[in-house]
Amino acid sequence: MTQQTDIQLSGQHYINGQWCGQAAQFSSFNPVTNKPLNWTFAEATPEEVNAAALAAKQAFTSYRSTTPAQRAQFLETIASNIETDIEAITQTAHLETGLPMMRLQGETGRTCGQLRLFAANLREPIEHFVADLANPERQPLPKADTRLGVLPLGPVAVFGASNFPLAFSTAGGDTASALAAGCPVIVKGHPAHPATSELVTRAIANAITQCDMPAGVFNLIQGGQPQTSTALVNAPQIKAVGFTGSLKVGRILADLCAARSEPIPFYGELGSTNPQFLLPAILAEQAEQLATTQVQSMMMGHGQFCTSPGLIIATKGEALDRYVATMATSIAEQAASAMLTPGIAATYQAQVDALLSDSTATLIAQGGAAEASHQTRPIAISVSATQYLATPALQQEVFGPCAVVVKCDDAEQLQALAEQLEGQLTATIHGTTAELASAQTLIEAVSYSVGRLIFNQMPTGVEVCHSMNHGGPYPASTDGRSTSVGSAAITRFQRPICYQNMPAALLPQQLQDGHPKLQQF
Incomplete structure (x- = not known):
């Protein structure tokens, strides 16, 4: 090197x-x-x-x-x-x-x-440009030629x-x-x-x-x-x-x-906690696989991705117990590591210490002990849905390898939690085909809190493409x-600008007649 x-x-x-x-x-x-x-x-x-x-x-x-x-x-x-x-x-x-x-x-x-x-x-722009053509014969007033363009802000x-x-x-x-x-x-x-x-x-x-x-x-x-x-x-x-x-x-x-x-x-x-909603049928079928994939995703970059999945939401039961047990084993195998800066490491540790001091939170597992003061260890805790909604600190992003598992009493409580989410960059709903088909109420609630709604995939990784949206309601983005x-x-x-009755020779190229992306009305 x-x-x-x-x-x-x-x-x-x-x-x-x-x-x-x-x-x-x-x-x-x-x-x-x-x-x-x-x-x-x-x-x-x-x-x-x-x-x-x-x-x-x-x-x-x-x-x-x-x-x-x-x-x-x-x-x-x-x-x-x-x-x-x-x-x-x-x-x-x-x-x-x-x-x-x-x-x-x-x-x-x-x-x-x-x-x-x-x-x-x-x-080769993918977007279309718009022109409303003049109509001097229109009554009671003639219609002017107007074309919508854009200007750089500065x-x-x-x-x-x-x-x-x-x-x-x-x-x-x-x-x-x-x-x-x-x-x-x-x-x-x-x-x-x-x-x-x-x-x-x-x-x-x-x-x-x-x-x-x-x-x-x-x-x-x-x-x-x-x-x-x-x-x-x-x-x-x-x-x-x-x-x-x-x-x-x-x-x-x-x-x-x-x-x-x-x-x-x-x-x-x-930033964002990027919640993962685990529906009952898929959790019963794939508890161990979902838990392993969760830990793999949250450990990418030692948890320092803006799309790191830091929140898991599911209903109580045998399947969730299996999920938590697999998560505990997997996290315990993860090593402590340095973070991007000592300041980020100190903030992470202070947030984790606050979570662990909460008497209503249950420690699921921690990774290997840190060998130096600038290293941090992965952690997962669990809380009830009631406690999660009542504790603002639990809802805040912990920038690093930390996950909070929220245990809901039933589907109604899971729905209520979805409706009270803060703005997120992403959220994932994991479910079987049949579950997703009948989860329209949940899907709608979650969609209004996120910039990217994902199904049966982890959020880490943001494709650079025309259809991507990387943002979301506040506080995920401003x-x-x-x-x-x-x-x-x-x-x-x-910013948009409308050109009205502008001589054709002076129009920006994309607004001139004959441009392949110009739509005329």
Whole structure:
């Protein structure tokens, strides 16, 4: 494996096509060894945040005028440049996150795949454009020619995620969709993986030169101080924010966006418990298999996926007892492991300690004991449905390998719990064909609390495709009408505009007569 000393970094910000800043304020960190790495990085000053915002605003004037084909080429070039440097990028991410190399290689492929998905949709859009044709003979008033188009919002601030150093960070989905929409981007790199952010930024910087894009179309600012984030969100040049992270931080940033003199949209993906509803017949048939699959899913990334299944809901009985017994055996076999950062590990441990101190909760099992203070062990507990509904702490996401099994007295109590769920990214209903056919009331209740409703599959894994929706009602996300994954994510960073009686030669290409995607009425 490439050693840290083989990879040379500037440790600086990337602003308006230049690397700048004093790289001596904070260090990269290895969560597995629980020690700092030798790389040091700059902490963004208010002046540097302002410079990035001004550069993005200046770039917007020319970037918004690029054609869809030019933006497609730009995104494809970024993807190709990332693939060219994939060895250094993934090995650096491995040092900074402790995530397995296979996982990081797959995440790099996903990152490049979503860049190319947006490029493909720019070249051949799946959506239709609409024109209402003029009717000068209409009485009592003539009808004007109106055509519905879109405009990019302007510079977008994107916050890198701790748990996805590639797919939800520097060149991740928010950046890809904003660039596809015609918006310059300022990425606030996550302080847990600043070296990875710099290497990916190099790939983007090279693409800017190769595709002759304006220098300020992409900017990276590094740092871990809260005031850097607030300064970026408050910069008047910023017109939207994309965020993946905790409910606590996301809510702070969302409130800042709403409190600005010009409020701006905040698209925050804030986590989820991703409930698993186990219906009686399938539980009786597959208790052991369902429990094994549950543990496998919740252990992916040591439980640090936004779609990790942390809540299991089922009715009491012999089948659920078998499920819990298998879960206990499987969890006891799981080893303790380091989390993405010491801070995340400390938060997880505090939440688990609070759950275990609840006298109404029953410990199902814990994984192997931690061998160091920065490691955490998997855990599962069980509670009654009554206690679950009465205890807000039980309903909150525990970011890590933790699961809560809720035991319902009967189907009516299970239905009641489904109707009181908070907003979730996903939920799964496990049932036989016959059960699902007769579970319409449950399906309807759950559907109103989720962004993605799954049947007989685990939620971990979010396909990057046209039909994906990765969002959900609050608190899963701050805007349940939008997605952060899939080609529809581009709409977050666009706004509609109606062109009335516009000369045909001046219309955007996709709104001109004869365009294959134009629907006329």
